Amino acid sequence: MSNPVTALIADDEAPMRDLLRARLHTVWPELQIVAEAANGVQAVELGSQHKPDIAFLDIRMPGLSGIEAARQLYTHSHIVFATAYDQYALDAFQQGALDYLLKPVSADRLATTCARLRTRLETRHGANREPEAPEIGQQLARLTALLENKGQAKPKTGYLRWIQAQVGASLRMVSTREVLFFQADDKYTRVQTATSEFLIRKTLKELLDELDPDEFWRIHRSTLVRVDAIAEVSRDVRGRQMLRLKNFDGEQLEVSRNHSYLFQQM
Known part of the structure; x- marks a missing residue:
């Protein structure tokens, strides 16, 4: 690809952003991180401004969740969600065009995700992304329903306080x-x-x-x-x-x- 691939990172925890940035630099040195957001509202604003090829979104963020942000960004960015909940991720992402990473992000898992993203970008280089949009929109709708049914905060309420x-x-x-x-x-x-x-x-x-x-x-x-x-x-x-x-x-x-x-x- 002639133009550099660009990405947005959104996570309300600065150490998580730092870790993902470092891992990405290792497994995909050519990838350009054009913006970083500390909440869902910033993610939408920066994503709309920079229109990155990829948006790495934490699921649980203040302002807007990663799911809500994705619904405004997926038409121009490939979406990769980050989550700390293994079973929750498996239930939500086993099928469909979206990808996920478990936190803290491992180098091996990130390398697999980046290889998949490269393939998708190369396949659709120069093509209209609209044919994929309905599929992603449907999966985001299913994911939203799953969160509403199970309760997005449910895993967190079970943690020791x-x-x-x-x-x-x-x-x-x-x-x-x-x-x-x-x-x-x-x-x-x-x-x-x-x-x-x-x-x-x-x-x-x-x-x-x-x-x-x-x-x-x-x-x-x-x-x-x-x-x-x-x-x-x-x-x-x-x-x-x-x-x-x-x-x-x-x-x-x-x-x-x-x-x-x-x-x-x-």
Whole structure:
């Protein structure tokens, strides 16, 4: 293709946008990211302005959902949805012209998606996209109905919102919004907030199953961190990725090699 392929990224979580941008640069270096949006309204505005060939849309965004944004963008952009819900994605996207990515996005899955997008773009290069529009419109309508029937927020309401921590003879209720990180410590798990530290008996595996994957990432076999608490990623003298957290004067957190893909730009 003579003209460069362009793309829009829309996600209300900046680390997710950063991760997808880095992954795209790796698997498709020629792809030009012409705009990034932090919500559905921005996605529609920037998509209408730039008319990118591809729009990568988070499903759950403020203002407009990714589904609602897609209904205004699909006539001029190939749509790829991002979701944290595996079964939800399989139900919604097994058939049809739309594609999806599970978050956090893996390089292998993204490479498959990009290869499919290249094929579609080459097939339709110079052709009118209208013949595909009814099919996509119908799938978006089915997806909207699925969300209305199951409830878009239903998966999120099932996530853990409070941690019960024993403090002496008292039970302390700690909101997960206060938690900066969880760290395995022998038979207990350390719960760290900006001002306090607690020990609970839940394992990291249990917490992984109960916490929102958009809010907490596993960065080490012994550590879960709140994504929006990350202030900076750097490397120490041994080359390890280390996280510094906002409003926290304690230790930095190590990112293991197995999880370094989360910060691949480093």
